[in-house]
Amino acid sequence: MESAFLKACRGEPVDHVPVWFMRQAGRSLPEYRALRGTGSILEAIADPALAHEITMQPVRRYGVDAAILFSDIVVPYHAIGFGVDVVAGRGPVIAQPFRSEADLERLRPLEGEDVAHVTATVDLVVAALRASDTPLIGFAGAPFTVASYLVEGAPTRDFALIKTLMHAEPALFARLLDRLVDITVAFLRAQVAHGASAVQLFDSWAGSLTRDEYRRFALEPTARVLEAIADLDVPTILFGVGTGELLDLMATAGSSVVGIDWHVDLDEGRRRVGDRAVQGNLDPARCLGGIELGVQGAREVLARAGAAPGYVFNLGHGVLPATDPAVLEAIVRVVHEEGRAGV
Amino acid sequence: MESAFLKACRGEPVDHVPVWFMRQAGRSLPEYRALRGTGSILEAIADPALAHEITMQPVRRYGVDAAILFSDIVVPYHAIGFGVDVVAGRGPVIAQPFRSEADLERLRPLEGEDVAHVTATVDLVVAALRASDTPLIGFAGAPFTVASYLVEGAPTRDFALIKTLMHAEPALFARLLDRLVDITVAFLRAQVAHGASAVQLFDSWAGSLTRDEYRRFALEPTARVLEAIADLDVPTILFGVGTGELLDLMATAGSSVVGIDWHVDLDEGRRRVGDRAVQGNLDPARCLGGIELGVQGAREVLARAGAAPGYVFNLGHGVLPATDPAVLEAIVRVVHEEGRAGV
Numbered sequence: 001m002e003s004a005f006l007k008a009c010r011g012e013p014v015d016h017v018p019v020w021f022m023r024q025a026g027r028s029l030p031e032y033r034a035l036r037g038t039g040s041i042l043e044a045i046a047d048p049a050l051a052h053e054i055t056m057q058p059v060r061r062y063g064v065d066a067a068i069l070f071s072d073i074v075v076p077y078h079a080i081g082f083g084v085d086v087v088a089g090r091g092p093v094i095a096q097p098f099r100s101e102a103d104l105e106r107l108r109p110l111e112g113e114d115v116a117h118v119t120a121t122v123d124l125v126v127a128a129l130r131a132s133d134t135p136l137i138g139f140a141g142a143p144f145t146v147a148s149y150l151v152e153g154a155p156t157r158d159f160a161l162i163k164t165l166m167h168a169e170p171a172l173f174a175r176l177l178d179r180l181v182d183i184t185v186a187f188l189r190a191q192v193a194h195g196a197s198a199v200q201l202f203d204s205w206a207g208s209l210t211r212d213e214y215r216r217f218a219l220e221p222t223a224r225v226l227e228a229i230a231d232l233d234v235p236t237i238l239f240g241v242g243t244g245e246l247l248d249l250m251a252t253a254g255s256s257v258v259g260i261d262w263h264v265d266l267d268e269g270r271r272r273v274g275d276r277a278v279q280g281n282l283d284p285a286r287c288l289g290g291i292e293l294g295v296q297g298a299r300e301v302l303a304r305a306g307a308a309p310g311y312v313f314n315l316g317h318g319v320l321p322a323t324d325p326a327v328l329e330a331i332v333r334v335v336h337e338e339g340r341a342g343v
Numbered sequence: 344m345e346s347a348f349l350k351a352c353r354g355e356p357v358d359h360v361p362v363w364f365m366r367q368a369g370r371s372l373p374e375y376r377a378l379r380g381t382g383s384i385l386e387a388i389a390d391p392a393l394a395h396e397i398t399m400q401p402v403r404r405y406g407v408d409a410a411i412l413f414s415d416i417v418v419p420y421h422a423i424g425f426g427v428d429v430v431a432g433r434g435p436v437i438a439q440p441f442r443s444e445a446d447l448e449r450l451r452p453l454e455g456e457d458v459a460h461v462t463a464t465v466d467l468v469v470a471a472l473r474a475s476d477t478p479l480i481g482f483a484g485a486p487f488t489v490a491s492y493l494v495e496g497a498p499t500r501d502f503a504l505i506k507t508l509m510h511a512e513p514a515l516f517a518r519l520l521d522r523l524v525d526i527t528v529a530f531l532r533a534q535v536a537h538g539a540s541a542v543q544l545f546d547s548w549a550g551s552l553t554r555d556e557y558r559r560f561a562l563e564p565t566a567r568v569l570e571a572i573a574d575l576d577v578p579t580i581l582f583g584v585g586t587g588e589l590l591d592l593m594a595t596a597g598s599s600v601v602g603i604d605w606h607v608d609l610d611e612g613r614r615r616v617g618d619r620a621v622q623g624n625l626d627p628a629r630c631l632g633g634i635e636l637g638v639q640g641a642r643e644v645l646a647r648a649g650a651a652p653g654y655v656f657n658l659g660h661g662v663l664p665a666t667d668p669a670v671l672e673a674i675v676r677v678v679h680e681e682g683r684a685g686v
Contacts, residue, residue, distance in 0.1 A: 158663055164632035167639075210626060211608055212643070244587050245606050263588050265554055283553060289507035296510075300555070320501055 003135050005065040008342060009198060009235030009256045011277050011310035017302070017339025018065035019332055020137070022239075023318030024058035025070045029325055031057050041086045042078055045071055046117045052124035059134060061325060062332050065312075066135050066198070067125060069191065071118060073141030073202055074149065076187045079114040082106055082150065090155060097153030097161075101172055107179040110186040118187075119194040126195030135198055138191030142203035142238070143180040143225065144218035147173070150180075159208045166217045177221040185228040192232045200237040201225065201255065207242025214246050219253055226254040237279055241317055247272035262316030266304035277310030284320045287327045294327035298334050302341075309342030346478050348408040351685060352541060352578030352599045354620050354653035360645070360682025361408035362675055363480070365582075366661030367401035368413045372668055374400050384429045385421055388414055389460045395467035402477060404668060405675050408655075409478050409541070410468060412534065414461060416484030416545055417492065419530045422457040425449055425493065433498060440496030440504075444515055450522040453529040461530075462537040469538030478541055481534030485546035485581070486523040486568065487561035490516070493523075502551045509560045520564040528571040535575045543580040544568065544598065550585025557589050562596055569597040580622055584660055590615035605659030609647035620653030627663045630670045637670035641677050645684075652685030 005018035026032055032054060036044060044050050054070040074092045078084040083095040083106075096103075112119070125136050141149070151162045166173040188199050206218055226236055238250055239259030250258050251273040260269035260280035270278050286297035298313070305311045313335045319328070348361035369375055375397060379387060387393050397413040417435045421427040426438040426449075439446075455462070468479050484492070494505040509516040531542050549561055569579055581593055582602030593601050594616040603612035603623035613621050629640035641656070648654045656678045662671070 158628055158631075160628050160631045160663065160665065163626070163628040164636070167629070167636050168632045207606070210605055242585060242606065245608070245611075262553055263550070263585065265588070268588075283506070285501050285503050285506040286510070288501075288503045289511045293507070293510050320503065322503065 003065060003133055003197075005135055005312060006197060006235055008310060008312050009237070009277055011256075011275075012342070013309050014342045016336050016343060017305070017311060017313055017341050019313040019335040020064040020066040020068065021058070021062070021315055021319050021328060022068070024062065024064060024068065024328070025054050026319065027321035028319050028323040028328075029057055029061065031061070041072060041088075042075070045075060048117055048120035048124055051121040052128065055121065055125050055136075056128055059129070062328055064332060066137050067129060068137040068200070069118070069122065069125065069139060069196065071121075071139065073139070073146060075118060076110050076115060076140070076183050077107075077146070077150065080108055080110060080183070092149050092155070094150060094153040098147075098150040098176060101175075104175055104179060107176070107183065110183045112190055115187060115190055119190050122191055122194035122196055136196045137198045137200055137237075138188060138196030139200040139202060140184045140187045142201045142206070142218070143177045143184060143221035144209075145203050145205045145240075146180050146184070147176055148205045148208075150176075159205065163213070166213070173217065177217075181221050181224050181228075184225050188225070188229050189232065192229070192234055196234070198235040198237065199229070200239055200259075203238060203240040203250075206240040206246060206250070209246070211245055211249065214249055219249055223253045230254070239279070248274070251276045257312065259314070260316065266301055267306060270306070270308070277312065279312040279314045281314070281316040282331070284315045284317050284323070287315070287323045287331070288320060290324070291327050291330045295330050295334050298331045299338065302335065302339050305339070305341040307340050307342075311341035313339060346408060346476055346540075348478055348655060349540060349578055351653060351655050352580070352620055354599075354618075355685070356652050357685045359679050359686060360648070360654060360656055360684050362656035362678040363407040363409040363411065364401070364405070364658055364662050364671060365411070367405065367407060367411065367671070368397050369662065370664035371662050371666040371671075372400055372404065374404070384415060384431075385418070388418060388464075391460055391463035391467055394460075394464040395471070398464070398468050398479075399471055402472070405671055407675060409480050410472060411480040411543070412461070412465065412468065412482060412539065414464075414482065416482070416489060416547075418461060419453050419458060419483070419526050420450075420489070420493065423451055423453060423526070435492050435498070437493060437496040441490075441493040441519060444518075447518055447522060450519070450526065453526045455533055458530060458533055462533050465534055465537035465539055479539050480541045480543055480580075481531060481539030482543040482545060483527045483530045485544045485549070485561070485583075486520045486527060486564035487552075488546045488548045488583075489523050489527070490519055491548045491551075493519075502548065506556070509556070516560065520560075524564050524567050524571075527568050531568070531572050532575065535572070535577055539577070541578040541580065542572070543582055543602075546581060546583040546593075549583040549589060549593070552589070554588055554592065557592055562592055566596045573597070582622070591617070594619045600655060602657070603659065609644055610649060613649070613651070620655065622655040622657045624657070624659040625674070627658045627660050627666070630658070630666045630674070631663060633667070634670050634673045638673050638677050641674045642681065645678065645682050648682070648684045650683050650685075654684035656682060
């Protein structure tokens with residue numbers, strides 16, 4: 001029987017509402033903290049046995065309907081030597097940020113061997129998940145969001161450099177995005193070739209854009225990525241944060257599912273994305289006050305999800321490190337027992 | 344002749360579109376940096392001659408249609424001894440954050456003498472602005488946003504503590520908000536009594552809430568503040584960031600004007616707030632790429648502002664410290680020459 005997660009992504013009826021959590025593998029799990037120690041996350045990702053184990057931990061503990069690869073959106077750029085590090089508590093930092101045409105040469109095409117460590121992890125995870133027919137979600141950063149990281153060089157709240165670049169040098173920005181589209185497509189194709197059953201594109205920073213900017217600078221490259229993997233016939237999820245004003249535009253990019261963050265009521269989010277399936281959208285902060293509050297929040301989300309098919313339960317953003325896993329365990333039970341969308 | 348700013352706030356016709364900039368007094372101005380040195384911002388605010396001069400600097404340089412008091416939303420809480428410091432580059436930090444009922448006692452009523460330094464600054468600024476009939480905007484933090492600071496104790500992206508408090512202990516949260524309403528009202532009344540011609544309520548963190556949370560926990564205290572100063576008959580502006588989903592609710596709080604951030608197209612923002620005037624909403628990052636890009640951005644905003652009265656030009660958030668003042672000078676000229684809303 002095909003997984004409820006894959007069916008829901010395709011808008012088909014399901015026997016239960018599927019649930020997984022963004023950043024379900026990570027610091028909120030004591031077994032993760034015990035395993036990881038102090039090394040860089042990029043080192044952990046480079047070790048297939050370790051990355052496989054980390055990917056599996058939340059599947060075992062929570063009984064979620066999908067695994068998501070333990071990886072990071074900067075992995076392919078690290079792999080081709082762009083000079084990326086992920087600093088604990090801070091995020092990706094670029095030694096020499098993208099500044100001018102000369103930097104285009106540092107973004108060469110991605111080859112399969114560049115990410116052999118990632119596909120080796122995919123192999124291990126897919127083999128381990130076969131017994132339970134649990135799908136693995138692969139992922140990549142959407143081109144605009146990756147461009148933000150490469151241009152800004154460090155996490156930002158203002159997006160000053162990327163916005164100035166795209167408005168002041170639109171031709172250079174377009175050439176940068178062309179490179180990122182190609183790398184993203186190659187990275188996603190590699191994951192699916194090794195057995196990932198679905199992919200999520202994280203356009204995490206799209207919410208920093210105005211509607212005009214999203215239309216001009218972010219939508220088309222994302223649509224090109226999705227078009228270039230359409231022949232793989234795996235469900236695709238497009239997700240960003242603070243994207244309430246953009247949901248109708250994001251729904252035209254071509255993904256099977258649009259992720260909704262917690263700012264938008266889920267019924268309203270469904271209305272904005274039209275015939276796409278939706279994923280979301282419990283506020284991660286609602287999971288920090290104990291089981292009762294978390295379950296109450298989940299029930300509010302389920303009520304807004306309604307009864308129509310095409311719904312995957314998730315948080316509206318990643319699991320916060322301070323989350324007690326017992327809260328997520330309880331939410332999985334409630335979603336499976338009480339969810340009605342498409343059932 | 345009454346100022347275009349005050350008329351626009353009231354939805355009346357104007358002879359030109361008024362403009363001011365949130366955080367127009369501050370690090371983007373070389374004359375500010377020359378004056379301030381390295382002391383704490385709370386020390387500068389406590390010095391009326393200095394705070395007066397800082398308030399006047401952008402009025403002189405830009406010819407904006409309103410001054411805004413150089414102050415901070417934590418000032419009244421610092422004044423009553425709650426133990427607040429503003430750490431450069433980080434924001435307000437609370438030595439002993441609000442945690443339980445016992446902390447309510449630390450939020451005693453605000454007396455006029457507590458903020459005598461602030462009203463002394465208002466006196467100086469109002470006297471200096473009289474010649475040009477330029478209004479002074481006073482301001483305060485809206486109760487929910489202040490509660491976020493007092494409970495979290497330091498800037499946060501997750502709002503974990505405040506959200507847990509409001510859901511888990513709604514009665515205590517309500518008592519906290521009651522205290523903050525009273526202090527906010529007293530602080531605003533003091534500024535208006537000394538000559539402020541309008542006030543802005545910064546509900547900077549309202550955008551972290553779901554619609555249900557805004558309705559339950561933030562809207563009513565804000566409405567009570569506005570109701571309690573309605574007899575003063577000064578225009579009021581209610582502003583937050585990331586509030587696209589909340590604008591229709593914010594419009595019911597009772598302010599004259601609703602501020603719109605740059606995520607929402609201004610014409611759509613006007614639609615959402617109905618018969619309220621609006622203020623906004625150029626992306627501050629659009630001012631970082633030189634005069635031409637800034638002016639182009641301002642023209643896009645003016646086009647969406649349309650011709651109906653009830654419009655104040657502003658950025659969608661505060662001026663970024665890296666902004667070249669020449670860009671804002673050019674924007675003021677363009678708004679005054681080309682703005683058509685209510686003209």
